[in-house]
Amino acid sequence: MTTTPVIEVENLNVRYGDFHAVKDLSFQVRRGELYALLGTNGAGKTSTLETIEGHRQATSGRVRVFGTSPGDRQAVRPRMGIMLQESGFSPDLTVRESVRLIGGLTRRTDDADRVLDVVGLTRKAGTLVGQLSGGEKRRLDFATAVYGTPELIFLDEPTTGLDIQSRDALWESVDRLRENGSTVVLTTHYLEEAQERADRIGLMHQGVFHREGTVAELTRTLPAVIRFSLPPDAPAVPLTVINHDGALHIETFDLQKDMFQLLGWAHDHGVELSDLSAGPTRLDDVFRAIDRTFNGG
Numbered sequence: 613m614t615t616t617p618v619i620e621v622e623n624l625n626v627r628y629g630d631f632h633a634v635k636d637l638s639f640q641v642r643r644g645e646l647y648a649l650l651g652t653n654g655a656g657k658t659s660t661l662e663t664i665e666g667h668r669q670a671t672s673g674r675v676r677v678f679g680t681s682p683g684d685r686q687a688v689r690p691r692m693g694i695m696l697q698e699s700g701f702s703p704d705l706t707v708r709e710s711v712r713l714i715g716g717l718t719r720r721t722d723d724a725d726r727v728l729d730v731v732g733l734t735r736k737a738g739t740l741v742g743q744l745s746g747g748e749k750r751r752l753d754f755a756t757a758v759y760g761t762p763e764l765i766f767l768d769e770p771t772t773g774l775d776i777q778s779r780d781a782l783w784e785s786v787d788r789l790r791e792n793g794s795t796v797v798l799t800t801h802y803l804e805e806a807q808e809r810a811d812r813i814g815l816m817h818q819g820v821f822h823r824e825g826t827v828a829e830l831t832r833t834l835p836a837v838i839r840f841s842l843p844p845d846a847p848a849v850p851l852t853v854i855n856h857d858g859a860l861h862i863e864t865f866d867l868q869k870d871m872f873q874l875l876g877w878a879h880d881h882g883v884e885l886s887d888l889s890a891g892p893t894r895l896d897d898v899f900r901a902i903d904r905t906f907n908g909g
């Protein structure tokens with residue numbers, strides 16, 4: 613088995629006129645990984661992905677997909693499946709016709725009915741695309757990415773607009789694709805999805821990586837958080853408390869000791885701590901920390 617990374621990005625720059633959207637970005641995605649490219653709005657994720665997908669020319673830098681330039685579409689395109697944020701199907705075609713049409717363009721072989729089964733659209737096979745619900749259209753977008761079980765799959769905000777059952781079903785399909793060896797690149801604003809599923813995460817902000825690593829690596833440097841609220845007449849808490857619109861947070865690198873102190877204080881003063889929870893830092897907190905770093909907030 614080759615050890616060449618599926619994706620190699622070296623010093624990628626993307627400029628739109630004077631605007632520098634992606635700045636000297638370097639990363640690799642290994643075979644079989646689920647790599648999540650996350651970031652704030654306008655961070656440069658789409659610009660980066662479009663360059664890797666061969667839809668956009670880099671201003672400078674080197675991008676390789678399967679060791680080849682993404683501009684070599686004949687070599688690269690049949691090996692990758694792309695779920696865009698909107699695929700733009702013709703509303704006058706049925707679901708099955710759309711899958712056949714798009715599937716044919718991938719130059720991979722598959723059976724449209726098998727793909728419809730994978731994405732849970734079998735019952736809608738004869739329905740016109742124009743009559744699908746938003747969530748069903750999203751599944752059709754997913755169908756275009758998984759047709760022919762490509763080696764590399766790009767999922768751009770795949771679960772936006774999906775109900776919880778459909779989300780679970782989509783992730784089950786992704787799990788099966790990964791069992792078959794597919795590499796997945798994901799963007800999402802649902803951080804818990806990335807936290808749960810990504811092998812590694814690249815966290816972008818203003819065109820650069822703010823951090824890159826596993827979820828554990830990204831969250832390790834941040835404190836754990838105790839969350840609670842207090843009745844208005846409660847005495848002062850003997851720990852440093854941050855007020856987030858009435859929800860109180862204690863950030864701590866010694867969760868057990870500070871929790872013990874907080875509970876002892878509440879007991880001694882007969883104070884009820886409502887909505888009490890405590891846990892390790894979540895990816896959301898890493899994002900909030902970016903805001904604090906860049907905005908001094």
Ligand SMILES: Nc1ncnc2c1ncn2[C@@H]1O[C@H](COP(=O)(O)OP(=O)(O)OP(=O)(O)O)[C@@H](O)[C@H]1O
Binds near residue numbers: 631633653658660
């Ligand atoms: N064609 C374009 N012309 C000029 N500026 C652009 C163009 N496309 C993107 N940009 C700008 O480049 C920056 C990065 O955009 P990009 O779409 O890559 O970000 P993103 O991380 O995908 O954002 P989001 O999470 O909001 O989708 C943004 O400030 C955007 O306004």
